[in-house]
Amino acid sequence: MGVEKLYESDSFLVVNKPFDMYINSDDENEKNTVTQHIALPDSHLSTSANPLHFVQRLDYSTSGVMCIAKTKSAAGRAGKLFERRLTRKYYLGVVRGHVKFDVADIEFDVGVDPLTASSSHRMVAKTSSASSALETRAAHTRLLALETGHYQREPVTVVLLKPITGRRHQLRVHCAATGHTLLGDYTYSDTVDSAPHRMFLHATRLVLPLESEPLDIQTPEPFFSDERFSSKYKSEKVLRKYRTKEDFNAACDIIDKTYEIGLKYRVFNCND
Structure with missing residues (x-):
């Protein structure tokens, strides 16, 4: 089951997450993750060369729109909006x-x-x-x-x-x-x-x-x-x-x- 990209810019990537899929995993053998479908396997880690920042998360069982920041500054901007409930x-x-x-x-x-x-x-x-x-x-x-x-x-x-x-x-x-x-x-x-x-x-x-x-x-x-x-x-x-x-x-x-x-x-x- 693939991950559909709904929007992409230099700062953000928005995807349509399938149901029954993890967002990421520290288990290198786990392939059923959003990360595995759209980026390098270690991209959810801060030590990655090209880290992704999950400013929003969905449960394993929940499908739908999920926003991911490509840079630390973009994650900060989006994170403030979520924190302030905007x-x-x-x-x-x-x-x-x-x-x-x-x-x-x-x-x-x-x-x-x-x-x-x-x-x-x-x-x-x-x-x-x-x-x-x-x-x-x-x-x-x-x-x-x-x-x-x-x-x-x-x-x-x-x-x-x-x-x-x-x-x-x-x-x-x-x-x-x-x-x-x-x-x-x-x-x-x-x-x-x-x-x-x-x-x-x-x-x-x-x-x-x-x-x-x-x-x-x-x-x-x-x-x-x-x-x-x-x-x-x-x-x-x-x-x-x-x-x-x-x-x-x-x-x-x-x-x-x-x-x-x-x-x-x-x-x-x-x-x-």
């Missing part, structure tokens, strides 16, 4: 069940699951004051429902997700905490959801407002163009269009707004 990231996801709201703010803190604290592999949302989560940090995700349907006769909802903060596994943890795990998310379904061929989370659009090189990079939707999904999916109700670039951007405009008349709104936090 970037905008939009993900397309498919979650289990039919959500009962149009738009939601999910504000559960995210921390390390104490059961996997030694590896930090699994995170957990602090959904109550009695939560056992370790080293929690504030986290905020916005969710907009796009379409309801059925996958292999089981209810699912296509959603637009916008992370306001950037915690490890944030979108996956927040979706699970609302009772709607991402389709195919083996880890946060407690190892139950293993039948789908992938986890259905895709970083569809990245807006990086660099002064000298503003970037707004978007991929086509990746799910319905894949017969392994579309042949098993039956639409029930399209709540708002999203499958073309223009329609997806219009949905992004909706999720960017603090409030819109006519939408059923929900907040998830420890005060619920």
